[in-house]
Amino acid sequence: MNAAAQRILTINGGSSSIKFAVFDPTDLSRRELHGSIERIGLPGTLFVAKGPLPDDNFFRSIEVADHSAAAAALTDFITDRLGQGNLAAIGHRVVHGGPTYSAPQRIDAEMIAKLGALSAFDPEHLPEELRLIEAFHKRFPDVPQLACFDTAFHHDLPRVAQLLPIPRRYEGLGVRRYGFHGLSYTFLMEKLSELAGPKAARRRIVLAHLGNGASLAAVHDGKSVDTSMSFTPTAGVPMGTRSGDLDPGLAGYLAHLENMSSEQFSEMANSHSGLLGISETSSDMRVLLDNEAHDGRAAEAVALFCYEVKKRIGAFAAALGGLDTLVFAGGIGENAPSVRARVCDGLGFLGIDLDAARNNRTAEVISSETGRVKVRVIHTDEERVIAQAVTHLLASAGEPKGS
Structure with missing residues (x-):
C-alpha cells in the first residue's frame, strides 16, 4: 500500500482502558475506525469497535488480565483490519511528561528510559502506557511511534501557579503543578x-x-x-x-x-x-x-x-x-x-x-x-489532536521509517 493509503493509529491508554482510533492522514476530520477496551483487569472486560464494515462493529466481552494482554487483542484486530504494513505511525497519549517533555516527540530508547524514571510521578498511568508502547513496538517494529504529552498544554503556567507550598528543594526534583487533560x-x-x-x-x-x-x-x-x-x-x-x-x-x-x-x-x-x-x-x-x-x-x-x-x-x-x-x-x-x-x-x-x-x-x-x-x-476529541501532532511530525521529518 502506498504512503497515501497508510493510516495513523492513535492510542489513548488509561489506568483500566485503551481507546484507539484510525485516521487517514490526508483527512483528519473523521475517524475511519475507533473503539476501546474497557475494564482491563476487572470482571467484564469489553472490547468495543465501530467502523465502516460489518466486522468492524461489535460489542463483546473478552478475557484480559492486564494492559499487555489487552494490547495483544487490539494489535491482532488492527493487523487483521489494516494489514501488517499499512500503518504510517502510532501516536500515544502519555499522561505525564514531567519536567522533561513539553511537546510531541518521536519515541526512542532514551525517552523510554526517562519515562520509566518518571513512573513514580504517575504510577496509575505511566507504567501501563510504557507497556502499551512496548507491545505495539513488538507487533509493528518498523512503524514509528510518537508520544503526545497531556501535561504539555500547561507547561508554561505562570510561576505562581506552578509552585507548591512545600520545601523549595523538592522543586529541584521536579515537584510542581503540571496539570493534565x-x-x-x-x-x-x-x-x-x-x-x-x-x-x-x-x-x-x-x-x-x-x-x-x-x-x-x-x-x-x-x-x-x-x-x-x-x-x-x-x-x-x-x-x-x-x-x-x-x-x-x-x-x-x-x-x-x-x-x-x-x-x-x-x-x-x-x-x-x-x-x-x-x-x-x-x-x-x-x-x-x-x-x-x-x-x-x-x-x-x-x-x-x-x-x-x-x-x-x-x-x-x-x-x-x-x-x-x-x-x-x-x-x-x-x-x-x-x-x-x-x-x-x-x-x-x-x-x-x-x-x-x-x-x-x-x-x-x-x-x-x-x-x-x-x-x-463542545465535544472534545483528544485522538484528533494526537493524529494532528503525528501528521505534523511525520511531515517535518520526511515521513521517517523504522523505530
Whole structure:
C-alpha cells in the first residue's frame, strides 16, 4: 500500500482502558475506525469497535488480565483490519511528561528510559502506557511511534501557579503543578477559535473537562493560567474514583488509625474515592443521577461534585480577573444537562445565566441571550489532536521509517 493509503493509529491508554482510533492522514476530520477496551483487569472486560464494515462493529466481552494482554487483542484486530504494513505511525497519549517533555516527540530508547524514571510521578498511568508502547513496538517494529504529552498544554503556567507550598528543594526534583487533560484543552481551544472566532478564544476562559477524570483550566490569551490538577491527576475536584484535593494530614491519621501504608493510601485516593467513595455504589454519574431521588448517598455524591466544580469556576474567574467564556466538555460535561445546571446555579454574579431549554437539549451555546458569559458545550476529541501532532511530525521529518 502506498504512503497515501497508510493510516495513523492513535492510542489513548488509561489506568483500566485503551481507546484507539484510525485516521487517514490526508483527512483528519473523521475517524475511519475507533473503539476501546474497557475494564482491563476487572470482571467484564469489553472490547468495543465501530467502523465502516460489518466486522468492524461489535460489542463483546473478552478475557484480559492486564494492559499487555489487552494490547495483544487490539494489535491482532488492527493487523487483521489494516494489514501488517499499512500503518504510517502510532501516536500515544502519555499522561505525564514531567519536567522533561513539553511537546510531541518521536519515541526512542532514551525517552523510554526517562519515562520509566518518571513512573513514580504517575504510577496509575505511566507504567501501563510504557507497556502499551512496548507491545505495539513488538507487533509493528518498523512503524514509528510518537508520544503526545497531556501535561504539555500547561507547561508554561505562570510561576505562581506552578509552585507548591512545600520545601523549595523538592522543586529541584521536579515537584510542581503540571496539570493534565492538555490534549483535550488543546482541541477545545482550537474548536472555540473556529466557532467563536480568534478574538473570543484569546479572552478569559474556563474550560471544564468533566468525566470519570475531571479537571478545569483557566485560560487567557490562549495560554493556561491555572488548572485544578496538580503534580498528579489525583488532585483537584472529585472524580469517578479519585478523591481530588485532600488534607495531607489525612494520610498520617489513617496510618495511625488503620496502619494504612502510603501505597494503600494512594490506592484509596485513586481507586476507591470520589463519586464511588461517597455513593458507595457507583463511579458513573449516569447511575448516580438515576438513583439520587431514592438514594441519599448518590445524591450527596452528585451534590459534592457540582459544588466543587462550581467553587473552582469561581476561583479561576478570580485568577483571570473576570470571565468571558465557560466551556463544558467530557462525558459528564457534554451529556449531563442537570449537572451543568447545578454547577452554574448561583454563578449569576459572574455573568453566567443558562437558558434551560438550550441546556436541556445540549445546544452549542447554552447561556441565555442576556448572560454576559457565553457558556458552550463542545465535544472534545483528544485522538484528533494526537493524529494532528503525528501528521505534523511525520511531515517535518520526511515521513521517517523504522523505530
